[in-house]
Amino acid sequence: MSGLAVGGGLYVAAATPTKAQAQAVLNAFVRIKPDGSVGLTLARAEMGQGVSTSLTMILAEELDVPLSRVSIEQAPSDIARYGAQATGGSTSVASSYEALRKVGAAAREMLVAEAAARWGVAPDTCETRDGLVRHPASGRGLTYGDLAEGAAQRPPPPSPALKTPDQFRIIGKPTTRLDGRARVDGSVRYGIDAAPPGVRIALAAYSPKFGGKVERVDEREALKVAGVSKVLRLDDSVVVIARNTFAALKGREALKITWTEPEHPIDTKAVFAALEAATRTPGATAAQTSGVEAALAGGGLYEAVYHQPFLAHAPMEPMNCVAQVRADLCEIWTGTQVMGAAQKAVATALSLPLDKVVIHNRPLGGAFGRRLEPDAILACVEVARQVDHPVKMIWTREDDIRRDRFRPAYVDRLEARLDADGRPLAWRHRIAGSSIIARLYPQAFKGVDADAVECAQNPIYRLRERQVEFNRVETPGLTTSWWRGVGALRSTFVLESFIDELAVKAGQDPAAFRRGLIDDPRLAGVLDRVLALMNWSTPLPAGRGRGLAIQHAFKSYGAMIVEVSVGQGRIKVDKVGCAVDCGLAINPRGVEAQVQGGALFGLSAALTGEITFAEGAIEQSNFDSYPVMRMNEAPSIAVALIDSQAAPGGLGELPTILAAPALANAVAAATGRRLRRLPLEAQL
């Protein structure tokens, strides 16, 4: 076996299948079977973003097979073959597009070469369509299935010819999700549904105060519960193992645990006081123009300070993991965004070689960045290693929210001076908050968190002189993590709120004000489109307002307008319009779903999302205390997709980051009150 990298971490294996192998392995990602069906190995997690459909479309396009002939096979954990297998940052389609097209085109050329050789004709006199190679001049044809085994012996072409967009038959056509059926008949199996023979359920009890450790346990009552087989005492938790979930729940309730007081009891007020103080002192420089100090020294600065809370992820499927640990093998069933990293972490924890850790990745019941962390997997493995049967560790919703790794809280301070025409002459932006990058990649961290300053470092607006600083402030004892957009999310709320405030200060229409400060035609394109979509210039009755936000992030462009009614302490979102330019949209139907879902996720958080701590205890635990948007609160969302042939950009997070500022700007338009602290409903 030899391998040849095609790019993007893909490997085309010039495999020589033995006769015994009925299937010809053209490469690690694409397998054409003797019946002509095609297996596409997916090294990305399907978490609702429709990535399996988009990637299937890309492959089927270049390979010239009907979509129905392609089936998705989830890649096993195998770093050497598939790379890190991480799914996050809205990168799946963008980073796979070229590579997957090349794989499809290479496979197609190998099949054509095989057919041409068999017929003794020139390859360029052959054509392909619907899984067939044909030679029109002689009327001959062979199926891909007939050709697969022979084609696999041929060297993969180093630079296969790709189709031009005018030749596309699949890419860019609105296409129904290919994996929809299992999601309407209950047959899809998520991680939480895994039930290997002999599996028992594990539930962990944690200190009600964040960071408390186990001091004393009395497990006698728990062990009396029918079905409870074991109680394990760990450092920060006590784990009940039982024959079924109900017994585990009752057993956990029956535990009597004394917890130590946390070393650093977290308190939200203190967290924000520390963050706010940090914005009063200089931070590490993320961007600085040469004349900024002189420009800022001129005085007359307009200042605004914005607060953003800790946020939980609360995917509908709570965190869970099934693991079986034997002396020489650890098997895991779960849904993770980071299969490669999880495999490594488990191997390290168990001192096993990497290939002795096998992860069966399941579809994810939502993730939103939460499943980029392997903590639940490691917690389950820690329990599973102590027993001789598979263990399914379930986090109840309360555990899922309280043991979450929260999106950091932030305070941003912005100052600007405008010239007589309202153009920003000087701009200073100080960001204070936790650095996720510093935790995960300490070597790479030099004071500025590259993720946290995303969009803020080089704002989309023409600013004559600017200074952008990052001040790392950690809350002792707390691990923060990714969310649906992190740096871009935080930045876009403050930048798009602040620019709106500046527009008001300059006495200009917020849309015209923005339009005068941007240069990028694609950004102007989405702005103009959303203004038309939402009839920006028609007036609204009293108590209602429209707010705008625009951004360029994840290699895509977006503009959103939110329309609200405000009254009796409530914000009602009446409707939303969003224009996106994500380059070539592989599946416009998928784009629409992503935009709607992303916008609602962002609006939900901006309205009510907030995790707070009082004397070390987290004050939220389930959907009553951590409310999320429901059907009766969900607005209609019009989506306008810009026609583009540019390289595909990311989309999972773009609408989410636009939601909070568009909403805050709408509330300001409706009420004249500027809310600079999220969530907004708490501020009314």
Add this chain to the structure above:
Amino acid sequence: MSIFHISINGKVRRVDAEPETPMLWVLRDELDLPGARFGCGAGLCGACTIHVDGAPLRACITPLNAIGASKVTTIEGLGDTRLGRILQEAWLAEDVAQCGYCQSGQLMSAASLLAATPAPSDEDIDQAMSGNICRCGAYPRIRKAIHRAANALRGKS
């Protein structure tokens, strides 16, 4: 532990479990019917919705010993009825599901709605569906799919 015989999706199933075990865990742990999902365990999200004699109930707070002779339907049995099949097709046609985790519950709630109100207004939909959370934000398409199914039920395309 006690023995119960309950009717699920048209079959009588034997269950040996604690009488107060929530139906969610009976279905998932004992009967290999994991289509009802665990989302909150407290009646707050609707992911576990099942029908008990046609009424949408939250399986996570409905104990086994409350079922008695009632007929239970889960998402696995939804397609046995015309209404269920029409709803599933509408869901596919509108590409409702994203991660799909909430969709068993959404479909069960929608089926109860349409059984009682064959031509629901948007307000009817709000009323019937607001107990079902979707974190992926599929609400606009759930709404469209319910209207589509209602039309199909009445023979309109």
